Amino acid sequence: MKFRLRGHSYPQLQHYLEIHWVNTHKARLLSSVRAIEQLLQHRYLSVRHWAATRAVVAELAKYWSGWKSHTQMHRVLQQAQCTVNELNAWQEEDLAQFREAFVQSQLSRYEAFFDTVCGHPMTQAQRRACVVQDERQLLLAGAGTGKTSVMVAKAAYLLHSKQAEAEQVLMLAYGKEAADEMQQRLKDSKVTVECATFHSLGLGIIAQVEGHKPKLSALCLNDGARERFIADTLASLCQDPQYQRDLLALLKNEFSATQQSQGPDLGSHAATKLIRQFSEALSFYKQALFLGKAQALSQEFALWTTCFRPVLADYQLYLQKEQCIDFDDMITRAIDYVRRGQFCSPWHYVLVDEFQDISPLRARLVKALLAQNDKNALFAVGDDWQAIYRFSGGDVSMTTHFADHFGQATIQQLDMTFRYSQQLLDIASEFVCQNPNQLVKRVNASNVATSPALVARPDSNDALSTTIEAFLDLTAEPCSLLILARNHKFLPSSEEISSLAQRFPRVRITALTFHGAKGKEADFSLLLGLHQGSVPARAHNAAITEALLPESELYPDAEERRLFYVALTRARLQTCLLVPEEPSPFIEEVLALATEL
Template identity: 25%
Template sequence: MHLLLLLGKNVIRKIIRTSFLGKFFSPIRQMIVTTDYVEVQYKNQETRQFSYQQSQGIAQRQQGFWGSRFSWHVAGQLLDYSLLNQEDLNDCFEQIVQASTVALNQNLVQSLKNFQTLAVQQYLRESSLATLQDTLVPLLQNYVTSQSIWQKQLHPEMLQQLDQMLSYLPLDQGKSVLRQQYEQQQLQQRQSFFEHIESNPLTEQQRLAVIRNDDRNLVLAAAGTGKTSVMVAKALDLIDSGLARRHEILILAYNNAAAKELRERLQKRSQSCGIAPEDCPEVMTFHALGRSILQQEKSSTHLSVFTEDPTKLEIWMTEWLSNYIQSDPDGLSRFIELSYQPVNAFDFKTKAEYDRYVRDHEYRTLQGERVRGYQELLIANWLFLHGITYQYEAPYITKRRIELGFDYRPDFYLTDAKVYLEHFGIDRQGKTRVDIPSQEYNAIIRKKRELHQSCGTTLLETYHYDWTENRLEKRLAQLMQQQQIPVTQKSAQEIFDVLNQAGMISSTAKRYVKSLAAIRVERLDRAAILKRLQQQNIAFAGRYADLLDQIHQAYCKKLQDDCSIDFDDMILQATDLIQPDAFHPQWKHILVDEFQDISMARMQLLQALIQQGPSPILTVVGDDWQSIYRFSGGKLELTTRFSDLVGSHSLTKLEKTYRYNNSIALTAGRFVMQNPEQYQKNVVTAAQVEQSAVYLLDSHTTDNQTLEDQVVQLIREIRQENTTASIAVLARYRYLLDNVKGRVRSTYSNIAY
């Protein structure tokens, strides 16, 4: 018996019932077959329709003793039902096969067309892999499992294409082959362009950097390898090959000078490929881009006076700190506390390490002396704040100090009380810093005590362990009480006046201006500030974070009150405006120069452009070996950890340089690659030398020859060998370089410093 439901002209619904056992064990009640779809009605009252247009395979059947089995790949899943009524299924099976095969063939044609577009006619993007994985791969997998059936139903030409596609599976491996095939194809087709776009033909590495158009593309360009040529060639290639129009390309440069150079190069080189200068893409700095977005969205672009005159920002910061110190009950003590970073001398492993720290970190007291360490600083400031006059390291009053074997200068001399105070660097077991012999140090302590006793002078003692046990101030108070030395706390106004006159507030303001710049450029909130401070092992991190966050909020309010923005706002506010209901970017290609110096704020602007844009392709060019703008927020890790922080990408290394010789390349490479975070590069130089071209001179020499004499002598020897040799002098400290300049310039010219 056959059940036919007549629903109107040319619309017939055939019913496939379950077998007798299917009534008990099948999950479905019945299937309804129409000319457009197959409907499955489940016993749980759910009903689902599967259109033939979603077919990903050819319907199959199997006869069984207890009923027939029906299977069909459709809409990303496998319909597989057994225990069906054999007569019902046979009656409509050919209709299903014919309809599913026609739709399958159409889907195959469309999927293969998409494959040609996404993987053959252009560089296979990572985002396109997902599309192919969802559309083409299921079809190919179904073909493999049902190959004999497909071969009976599909055209031989279609089967041949499917067999060819199978060679690219799995796509995670086949994508490399597809990309290499595209690269080779483009190297041939675009050969003339690559030969003439610059004054010299592009190298193969440069050509590949132009060709590769993944979603994200990182071009690592060693110094002198032609990164600007790549930027120019890539932009013009997009236009010349018809991949993009000028308004669909955005080129971002780090600063105005770099933007100007790129514009000029584009204008000049566009003529070599027949592109009119007015058809060249736009080049902007990040700030110019941000300002343009703000203007388009009718937001204020009035620049703050702080951007025009940085000194005014320092003045504002000084005034804010002064108000903070005077108005906040804890402001004064907090300011003094945060003006210094504590350090435990026992943490140093060697004397050289300790000496280097002392050399690079100045501890200057509220009274103005430069002391030798943090604990001496605490003592000096405590004495000053409590009205106790003192001299730091004044000579011991008696000539008998020479009996100690050195010019004895006690740490502190309390002038009114005529009492000496020594701070001894020992723990409770008498142990000293690792580079100081404990026995000798303790012997000197005993000699000092004996000297004071024999001379009738009073020696007060504090110890390293007083500080580590957080009782140094309590110890000082006890000593003053024992000696009946008057302690008079200075008033807040007196202390403020001293801080102000000593320039501590203004100097601290300069430091906080730098901190504010980092907070702004990296968009740090209080939690992020705290995390950053803790990562750097900064003491009092919580209190520092509170103060810096207050400064940032006050600064933002100042800008708001003045109805103005700063350079950071150009980027920050523009980023916030890139939304579907506000600014909607239309760029399909974004090229970024000097990416190694990009800040987090700039990166977030880029991410907003990408997320809200028409799936643009991002190409960044930079060199992790040349990152020099960390002080202004540059985040080198965005380059060195590009995969983790930005995403999957193509990587091209430009390693042939024309700027320096192999000796300099080898020395610089060995030095930089000591850092495991840096990319490994095999820099090849056009200029080759047999002898070293790098010379290391030490300012500390055993003979009488000065550093300046050494430099002049070396330059003389180099110029004797090569009168036109280019020479650069590098120095660790500016004063060393200034001394060398003064001497060398009187004898030689054309020297870079």
């Protein structure tokens, strides 16, 4: 725009130009400041929102921060200019103070909601986990801290505060049992959002894209059938003399099998072990192929991959002929469909339970879903102290180095356990944190023990009965008992459990492995089979299996230590360790901590 001004002094010209400049730019200033104030009032100032706000403020500040007008600007303009100047000067502490003020405001506004959403008042830490809404958010939730309640309340809060519609929220659980429990809890809280396992999510994506739900292969549901298929495949492949020589060499190198002139005996002990190894490797090798890690394996394990790849090819051909898929296909095919835009994700908010067990492949699916929407958010709930599934692909580094994998994040903790006493909490926490790579958490117990929370008894023929009698002396009410062991072979038989149940009708008895006890709780727990060499387990994976799994940790027995922590933290009233003649070093360590603490 051009215009002419004649017959005016310099101050008058400056005055007119300033008026013109203000009138030209004030609309953008006012609209931008209005939008920023709306955001600051109604949304948590997340990493993405603050970055966008800071960019707008920095641009406005170029024109308005140094403005020294002789013109009397309207009060609204002056206020907008002050807002820009203030925000442009914010440091990290100012940002933290503003966020805290917003959190306190929301906690006050939704106090009645958080008192009733899960049927009982939530703790302050639980409420804060719901109110804070960053694009990447990790909630560290120790054993018995009410993580499921937070997952349900978080979804309910997003809907109740009108930050999301029900169809924009997806909740993911590790297994079907956990998903079913989550769905029931959502139903009880009158929250209608989608809750799925990773596999059911993948299956749903595939069904939507392909127009029908694919059939699941019988081979991935039956270990025996899969191993028979591999044995038949090997027999067929051995018709090729070169393959036969390679297989014989592999059996000799890996399992010290004796050389046979008539070809390999596929019923031998060595061949059976190889067949089982191939069966377990099918899933992990397919994942390695998808993740781009198979080439390195082929170089390091040349003979193994030479023998395995034809088996995998035959397995894939079988799936094609039968027009079915396996569990890995559920995830990889879904990822491909999401990445190519053939499936459009309706979810803005993805809430993931048991995040410490997530595998790199499942993480890829989560990232692919988030990448489809600019307004995406990931709320991950997990406990690195309970990461016990590396053998099935779980990668604890996804939790311990969350921001490295998913971007800048807010990390919070639940600080109260409702399951066991402070005494057991202190012992178990100190025990698991002997590994310096575990994330340190400050957790308190809601109840005080009236009797020792951890006791030890000699392992003997009548140890089960005498221990149950001791438990019953602590309560006159019907109670529950978990009998736990590292391996099935140390657990009592179903007949023994039935006999104990008849003898002690007040006690509901369940026998589980340490892994099976994850997520379970009871009034009492009894740990047995705690022999040296059994706990921690000393079985070592084959080198190829180790290479296929997520990278192992440097700290000795890191996952076995977490597994023992899981076993220790199942009982509300008392945990008993049955001590054999040659006890596990974990027993000695735990009892020493009990004495010190």
